[in-house]
Amino acid sequence: KNEVEQSPQNLTAQEGEFITINCSYSVGISALHWLQQHPGGGIVSLFMLSSGKKKHGRLIATINIQEKHSSLHITASHPRDSAVYICAVGRNTDKLIFGTGTRLQVFP
Amino acid sequence: KAGVTQTPRYLIKTRGQQVTLSCSPISGHRSVSWYQQTPGQGLQFLFEYFSETQRNKGNFPGRFSGRQFSNSRSEMNVSTLELGDSALYLCASSLGVRERYEQYFGPGTRLTVT
Numbered sequence: 001k002n003e004v005e006q007s008p009q010n011l012t013a014q015e016g017e018f019i020t021i022n023c024s025y026s027v028g029i030s031a032l033h034w035l036q037q038h039p040g041g042g043i044v045s046l047f048m049l050s051s052g053k054k055k056h057g058r059l060i061a062t063i064n065i066q067e068k069h070s071s072l073h074i075t076a077s078h079p080r081d082s083a084v085y086i087c088a089v090g091r092n093t094d095k096l097i098f099g100t101g102t103r104l105q106v107f108p
Numbered sequence: 109k110a111g112v113t114q115t116p117r118y119l120i121k122t123r124g125q126q127v128t129l130s131c132s133p134i135s136g137h138r139s140v141s142w143y144q145q146t147p148g149q150g151l152q153f154l155f156e157y158f159s160e161t162q163r164n165k166g167n168f169p170g171r172f173s174g175r176q177f178s179n180s181r182s183e184m185n186v187s188t189l190e191l192g193d194s195a196l197y198l199c200a201s202s203l204g205v206r207e208r209y210e211q212y213f214g215p216g217t218r219l220t221v222t
């Protein structure tokens with residue numbers, strides 16, 4: 001079993017829909033990261049969080065440390081949100097452990 | 109500020125050769141981490157450098173090595189290349205140690221080993 005599990009693996013949506021991507025992990029962590037990777041490979045760090053909730057524009061990330069679970073929400077989705085979303089967890093100085101990613105396609 | 113830059117962007121090498129990849133972090137950033145991304149294994153952590161010292165290393169063979177210079181620029185080297193080393197190699201920089209600061213990724217170097 002992978003230490004970081006993401007669901008769903010693939011997701012399609014119509015423009016304007018509310019989207020949720022989930023991440024569950026089995027190890028103790030000090031921080032969780034949400035990353036976005038567009039075709040071509042470039043990666044952007046969306047959030048780094050260790051507790052509670054963070055919001056940036058239409059993106060919201062939440063984490064429940066007790067349940068070892070995080071969610072990434074996208075409100076009013078747009079075709080430019082189409083990308084692979086990757087969850088990664090880290091514990092202090094330990095290496096980051098990555099999920100396998102969720103491929104999101106938003107159609108107009 | 110300029111972002112993280114990686115050179116070269118694309119590289120084709122033959123089995124048995126060695127390769128050196130370069131990463132220039134954002135000005136003022138002192139930490140550089142390296143990652144390998146393959147279709148089969150996904151993203152995997154290679155190593156992190158902070159103030160010219162390797163802080164930790166992922167589960168990769170000794171053929172993978174790196175270093176960081178006093179200006180925070182970093183290089184990674186892969187010796188005796190194998191077909192399985194074909195991957196996208198990404199570096200990321202952060203202001204301070206990786207676990208406390210957000211990372212900024214470079215565009216990556218796509219290495220093909222034939």
